[in-house]
Amino acid sequence: MRLTAFTDISLRIVMRLAVADEGELPTTRSVAEALAVPYTHAAKAVARLGELGLVETRRGRGGGLRLTEAGHHASVGRIVRELEAAGDVVGCEDDPPCPLRSACRLRGVLRQAQEAFFAALDPVTVDSLVTAPTGPVLLSLSVR
16 A cells, blocks of 8 residues: 555644644745655645644744644544545556456455555554654754
Protein backbone atom coordinates (compact mmCIF):
# COMPACT_ATOMS: atom_id res chain seq x y z
CA MET A 1 0.00 0.00 0.00
CA ARG A 2 1.40 3.36 -0.98
CA LEU A 3 -0.09 6.62 0.19
CA THR A 4 -0.66 9.47 -2.22
CA ALA A 5 1.69 12.44 -2.11
CA PHE A 6 -1.27 14.52 -0.90
CA THR A 7 -1.75 12.30 2.17
CA ASP A 8 1.99 12.25 2.86
CA ILE A 9 2.20 16.05 2.75
CA SER A 10 -0.92 16.38 4.90
CA LEU A 11 0.47 14.07 7.58
CA ARG A 12 3.78 15.92 7.62
CA ILE A 13 1.92 19.22 8.04
CA VAL A 14 -0.13 18.01 11.02
CA MET A 15 3.02 16.57 12.59
CA ARG A 16 4.86 19.89 12.21
CA LEU A 17 1.92 21.81 13.64
CA ALA A 18 1.67 19.36 16.54
CA VAL A 19 5.08 20.48 17.83
CA ALA A 20 4.52 24.21 17.36
CA ASP A 21 4.78 26.30 20.51
CA GLU A 22 1.53 27.64 21.94
CA GLY A 23 1.99 31.14 20.50
CA GLU A 24 3.62 30.03 17.25
CA LEU A 25 1.42 30.36 14.16
CA PRO A 26 3.50 29.16 11.22
CA THR A 27 2.30 30.15 7.78
CA THR A 28 1.49 27.71 5.02
CA ARG A 29 4.54 28.99 3.13
CA SER A 30 6.92 28.50 6.07
CA VAL A 31 5.61 25.00 6.73
CA ALA A 32 5.93 24.12 3.03
CA GLU A 33 9.51 25.36 2.98
CA ALA A 34 10.43 23.56 6.21
CA LEU A 35 8.98 20.29 4.92
CA ALA A 36 10.43 20.75 1.41
CA VAL A 37 7.09 20.52 -0.37
CA PRO A 38 5.63 22.81 -3.03
CA TYR A 39 3.59 25.68 -1.59
CA THR A 40 0.61 24.93 -3.84
CA HIS A 41 0.47 21.33 -2.59
CA ALA A 42 0.77 22.46 1.02
CA ALA A 43 -2.01 25.03 0.53
CA LYS A 44 -4.37 22.37 -0.83
CA ALA A 45 -3.51 20.05 2.05
CA VAL A 46 -4.07 22.81 4.62
CA ALA A 47 -7.46 23.59 3.06
CA ARG A 48 -8.53 19.95 3.30
CA LEU A 49 -7.19 19.59 6.84
CA GLY A 50 -9.22 22.67 7.73
CA GLU A 51 -12.37 21.09 6.26
CA LEU A 52 -11.73 18.05 8.45
CA GLY A 53 -11.47 20.26 11.55
CA LEU A 54 -7.85 19.32 12.18
CA VAL A 55 -6.20 22.64 11.33
CA GLU A 56 -7.37 26.16 12.06
CA THR A 57 -6.23 28.93 9.74
CA ARG A 58 -6.07 32.64 10.50
CA ARG A 59 -5.64 35.09 7.68
CA GLY A 60 -3.87 38.42 7.62
CA ARG A 61 -1.20 40.01 9.74
CA GLY A 62 -0.43 37.80 12.71
CA GLY A 63 -2.22 34.90 11.08
CA GLY A 64 -1.06 31.40 10.42
CA LEU A 65 -1.85 27.78 11.13
CA ARG A 66 -2.70 25.97 14.34
CA LEU A 67 -3.47 22.32 14.95
CA THR A 68 -6.84 22.04 16.69
CA GLU A 69 -7.37 20.02 19.83
CA ALA A 70 -9.17 17.45 17.65
CA GLY A 71 -6.11 17.43 15.38
CA HIS A 72 -3.78 16.62 18.26
CA HIS A 73 -5.87 13.60 19.25
CA ALA A 74 -6.92 12.51 15.77
CA SER A 75 -6.40 8.92 14.72
CA VAL A 76 -3.90 8.61 11.89
CA GLY A 77 -6.09 5.83 10.48
CA ARG A 78 -9.06 8.21 10.31
CA ILE A 79 -6.97 10.94 8.69
CA VAL A 80 -5.59 8.57 6.06
CA ARG A 81 -9.06 7.19 5.29
CA GLU A 82 -10.37 10.74 4.84
CA LEU A 83 -7.51 11.82 2.60
CA GLU A 84 -7.04 8.75 0.44
CA ALA A 85 -9.48 8.43 -2.41
CA ALA A 86 -12.16 5.87 -1.66
CA GLY A 87 -11.73 3.02 -4.03
CA ASP A 88 -9.95 -0.15 -4.87
CA VAL A 89 -6.22 -0.69 -4.55
CA VAL A 90 -6.15 -1.92 -8.14
CA GLY A 91 -7.84 -0.39 -11.15
CA CYS A 92 -10.39 -3.05 -12.01
CA GLU A 93 -12.63 -0.50 -13.70
CA ASP A 94 -9.88 1.45 -15.47
CA ASP A 95 -9.95 2.02 -19.20
CA PRO A 96 -9.79 -0.63 -20.46
CA PRO A 97 -11.43 -2.52 -17.59
CA CYS A 98 -9.84 -5.73 -16.37
CA PRO A 99 -11.35 -8.73 -18.16
CA LEU A 100 -11.27 -10.73 -14.90
CA ARG A 101 -13.35 -8.25 -12.86
CA SER A 102 -16.59 -10.25 -12.92
CA ALA A 103 -15.00 -13.37 -11.38
CA CYS A 104 -11.90 -12.04 -9.64
CA ARG A 105 -11.24 -12.79 -5.99
CA LEU A 106 -8.14 -10.60 -5.82
CA ARG A 107 -10.16 -7.37 -5.56
CA GLY A 108 -11.88 -8.48 -2.34
CA VAL A 109 -8.66 -9.72 -0.76
CA LEU A 110 -6.91 -6.46 -1.57
CA ARG A 111 -9.81 -4.49 -0.08
CA GLN A 112 -9.43 -6.52 3.14
CA ALA A 113 -5.69 -5.86 3.15
CA GLN A 114 -6.31 -2.15 2.65
CA GLU A 115 -8.70 -2.07 5.61
CA ALA A 116 -6.17 -3.97 7.74
CA PHE A 117 -3.60 -1.30 6.82
CA PHE A 118 -5.96 1.49 7.93
CA ALA A 119 -6.91 -0.45 11.08
CA ALA A 120 -3.24 -0.70 12.06
CA LEU A 121 -3.11 3.12 11.97
CA ASP A 122 -6.31 3.62 13.99
CA PRO A 123 -4.73 3.53 17.48
CA VAL A 124 -1.95 5.93 16.44
CA THR A 125 -2.63 9.60 17.19
CA VAL A 126 -0.94 12.67 15.74
CA ASP A 127 0.53 13.52 19.15
CA SER A 128 2.00 10.03 19.50
CA LEU A 129 3.81 10.48 16.19
CA VAL A 130 5.73 13.51 17.41
CA THR A 131 7.28 12.17 20.59
CA ALA A 132 11.08 12.04 20.68
CA PRO A 133 13.04 11.67 18.50
CA THR A 134 10.58 12.96 15.87
CA GLY A 135 9.39 16.12 17.64
CA PRO A 136 12.84 17.67 18.06
CA VAL A 137 13.67 16.93 14.42
CA LEU A 138 10.44 18.59 13.30
CA LEU A 139 11.29 21.66 15.37
CA SER A 140 14.74 21.83 13.80
CA LEU A 141 13.14 22.13 10.36
CA SER A 142 12.08 25.72 11.02
CA VAL A 143 12.72 28.08 8.16
CA ARG A 144 15.78 30.18 8.79
